[in-house]
Amino acid sequence: MGTEVLRGRWRTSGRALLRVIVVWMVSTLTMLLLAGVLPDFQLQSPGDDSITRTAYTAAWGAGAFGLLSALVWPLLVRALLLVPALVLGLLVFFLNGSLLLLALRLIPYGGGVTDPQNAVVVAAVMSAVASATSTALAVGDDSAYRRRLSRLADRRRRRDGAYAGQGSHPGTVFVQLDGVGHRVLLDAIADGLVPHLAGWLGEDATHRLTPWRTDWSSQTGASQLGILHGSNHDVPAFRWYEKDTGRIIVSNRPASAAELQRRAIERTGDGGLLTLDGASRGNLFSGGADQLALVLSIAARRGRANRSRSGYFAYFSDPANAVRTAVSFAAEVCREIAQSTRARLRKVRPRVSRGGLYPLIRAFATVVERDVVVVAVMGDMLAGRTAIYADLVGYDEVAHHSGPHSHDAAQVLKRLDRSIGLIAEVADHAPRPYRIVVLSDHGQSVGETFEGLYGLTLKDLVRAGCGLPVSRRAERTRSGAEARFAARHAVRSALHRPVHQGADEPEENAAPDSEPVVLASGNLGLVSFPGVPGRMSLEQIDRRHPALLRTLAGHPGIGFLLVRSEARGSVVLAAGGVEIALADLGDDGPLAGMGPGAADAVRRTDGFPHVADIMVNSSYDPETGQVHAFEEQIGSHGGLGGEQSRAFLLSPLVLSPPVADSEELVGAERVHEVLGRWLREGVGPQVPLGPAVVRLPQQADAGMPDAGMPDAARDDELNSA
Template sequence: MSSLLTSDMHAWARGLAGRIGREVPPVPATRRRRLLLVHLDGVPKALLDAAVRTGRMPFLSSLVRSGAYHLEEAFWGSPASTPCFQAGLLYGIPHPNLPAYAWFDRELGRRVRMNTPQDALDIEQRLGRTQAPQLFAEGGHTYFTLFRGGARNQICMSTLSSLKGMARALSPEMEGLLAARTRHPFRYLGSLGRESWRALREIWRWGRALGDFRHEGDFLISRVLLQQLGWSFAHTKALVDMVRGVPSVYLVFGNYDEVAHRRGPRSEQAVAELERVDGYLAELYAMARTVEHPYDVVFLTDHGHVESLPFEQRQGQRLEDMLLRGAPAALPEAVSGGLLDGRAPLPPTARPAPEAPVVIESGNFAHVYLTQGRQPLEARALVAHHPEVLARAARHPDIGLVALRRGDSAVALVKGQVYRAEELEQAPLAGEFSRRAVADYLRELPFMPTAGDLVLFGEAVRPGATVGFAWEFGSHGGLTRTETCSTVCWSAEGPVALSGLTHCVNLHQRLAEAYLD
């Protein structure tokens, strides 16, 4: 497969490897085979397929079209979001109880968000209770993951919670960076300044055209710190790691995901990030094949993105206002009957003390907590105590389906009718939804007690687009075919086949068998 690299790329990799090797010592060999895992966060498979077909990502296209690499569809389970995927990949947990990127955590008793370091650390400690082997233990390194997953280094969201720990890790993390630089520092700073200025101008134009600047300040910081400085650092460190012989490296490219949320998954800015990363993939692959002990390289995505049409923009009010303070609504008899499923209604005396509801807009889906107790509400309690909220959710044209618990299982409420996972073929779902993914979500919901009492999914209002409950223009975590169809791309000559994967735990198991001695 080294024939896929040009002579210039071979020469570049040999020269850089020699320079790094003279500056940093190797690490003791601990594995028979070495692994580089490159995670393209949020990239839809259809977009990668198109980039391969048209040559818009020329390096990745050469890998796949030559037959050297297989590129196939994978299904990682529900929900289609990074926390759930990384819990399965890093820890091998089939039911991690991670319902979104942001939610109200019943065990912690507060809202959590995975870009908050302390929240990520709290969840990481919960995940660490598993007895399964951690994929990047025994000296592995991870970059810009949410959780550490046993890695030796400290470049992930959870480790940012400790400034003291980060300070201790700073010196070893900087080792080899100067030797591995591919541009003079002044040229890099000049490029960074120009990119930042272009980003500032684009953000100003976007905010003025939309008449709304919410999130744009955070987006600018993300463009500079994460997409420019952060990715350059992680990419360079991965090159250093391979020269040193770090046994396994996991590198997350989050640029596309960040831009897709704010500008849309097929926007010019988002697609440009894919074109940009293709050159970095070529460099990583060149180094992986050049070092003394070559690396097996696997590329993957964790979910797709759909265009998101904000509910607030369409309706002139937030989802929370519509659900909790909307006009009076009567629950249709077909809905209450389907949710009770032949059981007697709860008596009025069973009504609990009122609590402040919590609505978490998680993208194109939302978690509605009508109680903050440790146990979620089941259908009988919802029918008895919150019929108006149920009625508003069931009748609203921008809500495609509602998932909720019924007994020890879960059901979907679609256009005024109740469906079990086994009955979804009869449900009048929009064509954009994946019935397989909806069924999987209903089977998973009983294992997610910290998910909302109601989980709402935005209606698919046109091909490739759904209503979003958060103020964003690209969403994931929902149940469309685009969001739940992921990608895995691996070497035809590698030690493990990665076809037919139906859960991220399958990926963990196959990689562990091949790379954990």
Template sequence: MALSPEIRALFGWRRVLGRVRAVLRSAVTTFVVVTVTLWLMPGVAGTDIVDTLGLVVLVAAVGAVLRPLLLLGITALGGWGAMLFGVVTQVAVMVVALRLDPANRIRGLPTLLTAAILAVIFAALLDWMADAGSDDTFVREARRLMRGVRRRAARRAGGPLFTLRRPRPGTEPGLLVIQLDGVAEPVLRWAVRAGNLPILGHWLRSGSHTVRRWHTGLPSTTPASQAGILHGASRQIPAFRWFEKETGKVMVANRPRDAAVIERRLSDGRGLLRDGGVSIGNAFGGDAVTNLLTVSHAALPGRSARGWAAFMASPYGFTRALVLGVAEVFTELHQARLQRRRNLRPRVSRSGAFLALRPASMLLRDVNISLIAEQMARGVPAIFCDLVDYDEVAHHAGPARPESMRQLESLDRMLGVLERLSEEAARRYHLVVLSDHGQSQGSTFRQRHGETLDEVVERLTAPDTAAAPRELAEEQGKRDPDAEPPTAPLLVLSSGNLSLVYLTRFPYRVRRAQIEETYPRLIAGLAAHPGIGLVVVADEDGPVAYGPGGGVHRLRDGVVSGPDPLLAYGPRARADLLRHQEAAHVGDLVVISSVDPETAEVAAFEELVGSHGGLGGWQTDAMLVHPAAWTVTGDLDGPDAVHRQLAEWLVMLGLREPARPALTTGDRLHPGDLDRDRSARLSPSRD
């Protein structure tokens, strides 16, 4: 009797060889780990190799029984419960195996726990070294997850209860958008030309994709860009943090409570991800049906996100990321020490909270890739995910420094991982890679001038604010003790080299004449400061930009007197500033640091060597990598324009209804463009 295709596939020599290789590798890894662990444990009597081999078998047996049960528990818990339970999963397997060891070499719970933790750490490091630092094991685990998701989906759709057949790749189109946070277009091009980004470099050199620059405008921040890209509403956000006079509240866009309020303002039900899309790791949801690790939704993935549970339970998931993340802390300490020894400038402190950000960003990256893999297996039409690794490191190291470039190289590897996972996807996903802004480098404002911008403002307004502490104290005594503390009469909120200054005692936006009446030295003093390049204020005839040397530029009509303060900021500066003046809750004064005309360095008002938020340098030069056959129909000036372009592509792919009933020739892409898109999708490759 002839064997069925499923049986032949199951016992094909490639699959059998792969299973044998995996079993042997696992056995060797466990043997080495157990041997080293027992050798390191004080007071543990040595035994022969037969006992150790027996313990290897016992570990495998316990893992085969216990790990699926723990996975069910993790899946049921979801969220933080899954994370906490996932931490102990691998340790629990090792503790049970060592406790059942017939040789009874380790006694007592504290010793068992210590030995188990050491074994888990050694296993993670050994697996990483066995893969030569690659992501092969991670890919295999993700593929296993994706196949399981697709088989369960097939059963729910009325398929057989059990099948040996490998799910076929999907043929319907899908869109996967990966945001590489903070990567400037010139930095990306330089890294590709240097040969440091093999995945993106191959796409560009093969002609499957092309890269273009898009202009973020002001503010050049993630919340503003994502408000535009995902919702087409960037003018709702004037900076990373701002003050709202109507409510008396300071809004910070990466604070979940504030982000939820902001998203309610942004959403009109027509966001980029409205038609069954998924948001992963973003600031806002884009009206997605599913939001995972999205700040505005302030929740970890729940029980329905099996990818979250599988990542937490897998020895190649959370445990691997945790161990390698700790290694990142030591790497960061070493890199910071090298900067100090070489007296590299500009530089800032890289200790404190930033040390925790390095392993956290690595963990978040791997979690995000696992969640993307699961959603690709589910066949959702559109996925948008933000990967923040490069941006976090570049803030403290510098956007083009070696450690930042290594983070960019690791993100390029993640694109390769997604490429390899595409053969398990339920759709034929096309990939778009973009950034939300760039970064500009420079010594900070405080490093250059010995004082912060807040201190400069306080000095320039001192005569008018001398009585403020007493007045505030009196007002505080009248307030509800549970209410928020009173706001200072003059508030400075900085985002990179952009700062918004608010006269909080006025419930409306204050014009120039009233500011000068209240604080006569403020505008002129700020404009004359060597660390400040622009001070923008509303006037009777529209907004006016003041700069050094008495330069004045009337933004509405473009009339300039004295040295033009906008020259150093490029040809789009006037339009950027005018658009920014129309943003909700913009400051009474908008202050932007000076920019060096030779080096394009800026002076961040925060303690960041790489910054973004304002104008100057590469911070407004974002990038967009897209299939070469796809047409860009307009000037990508601002994140709202990128939103419209992505929506156009979704319509072209048949994933979104057109926004307009009729279109003229050339305004819309045609389905025939997909036929010319030979390899623009994620091209599958096999291990």
């Protein structure tokens, strides 16, 4: 037995040495080729310009560069951990070029000559080639990859006895596929796009698939706040106006996200789902985790207590990662330009503009953020963390502009499935067993935009209904002309005096600051009048703007309105003069086809302190499943209607069912309860941390311990083994 073990070790060492030699040879050839192609990059060998001597010089340079990359590079990246991720990604190339210049100087005779610009190019190409060669050599040797993961896990167990004692208690990884609806997932499984997820639901199923219904505000801000912090109370939309503060809250702005997280913690008295040994990666909110990367709610004000760069270090400590990401980033930009051009030439409808910065935004979401988040999650698992929650946003970003069932979005979903496969493979080598839960925060509904279909925006329509100036383009549309005529006619009838046909001033009885604030969240619109304190009533709106509600409710692109009546309480208005008291509202009538529980969702939102004066939901066609977003999105979410309100929860069978077979899982807050129950099943009862000890941005400078900084020893393991 001892002889066999010794032989196995020799074989392993021999294969490793062979890989090093092959990579060195390929790097040497690459350097020779670059020296021949780039005029300003020369390999000099004084007194002997023979091919042999030049090749010998290239071998020295390639070897020195490889050695410096392995030894010095991780130290350089660690020194720059407090640099923002985007800046660090750019610095990677310049630092890599500097290492090449140093490597050329280390050649014992002669050396290479190049300028800094060429050094960056040469270093990037050599890193990419070396990485590709190593990957190619490992393709047929899965055991090498598994051995590396096993070494990392064993090293962690030996070094940290705490995890050895927890080995029998499984950790949990929650992977959020942003915007992937229940039906989209089923279609992807049927089409073979997501083999890893499909395998979990196959003949030897390890997971169960459960749909869940979102709140009226079917968007990440509301859903993820509810899932991670247990409350999305008073989140009426993705963006809304607050009269008491005069602020517009936008869920994906750092300051707004921090405020929403503070309010949720204050309401629940619970730090969040991840307060005990948790990690939050790529999310809007922290969930109470200590370990954070790409978390928006802590981005507004970062301190040593809440800034973590472990994900960045694990990724950028290998210069080849930066090169791979840069190449993939460029490829994704080109892919988007090609796909948008093809859609435009084929006159695909519905279609929105995809120019400007969008190709770069798409590439960041589908490549950079995905890579950093996935590597961070893998590091968390090898570190043995108890609860990890990560958001992969690539599909949602592409589906907004290409459509949720488009080929473009399907290919992104296919690549996300590969990422989940990587995470699942790492779980086999982690220091504790892991249960992987995959879920979404909402779906998306498809449809022509409101502006694309009717030629004017919701803001144009509201202003026209108020008799306020609108753009000439909106004036020329049928909807705009009808709205302005209705406004003039209503004012004339209300005031019993003529109105100047050419005037664009607001009504004389309106306050100077009564111009409405009109905001859009997918196919949900919000209209607020800042000049009127509190929630404006139906009667007040009719007195100030007699045609507005009738104009909105009667428009074919609008499904229903929610307003408060002084006489009847809150009411729902729709076309044909329909007015239904909210207490009597059912899932038929104006809400027909919008799904079970739609009326309850509207009633819940009506009770929020910051609900808008007028809540506007677009029309919905149950036959086609189409809604009409008030934003430039052909795949949208944020309101009621279609697939946007139906998300999914894919959970291991070893966990208790989310709900009984006869029940439906409704609302993000209920999902939080389910996930919390599963965590307790894994590690026993947990005591929630109170808000006083939760690390919020406002507390970052209050002298709290440095628990948010990366674990240096862990990161060394990830990149040195």
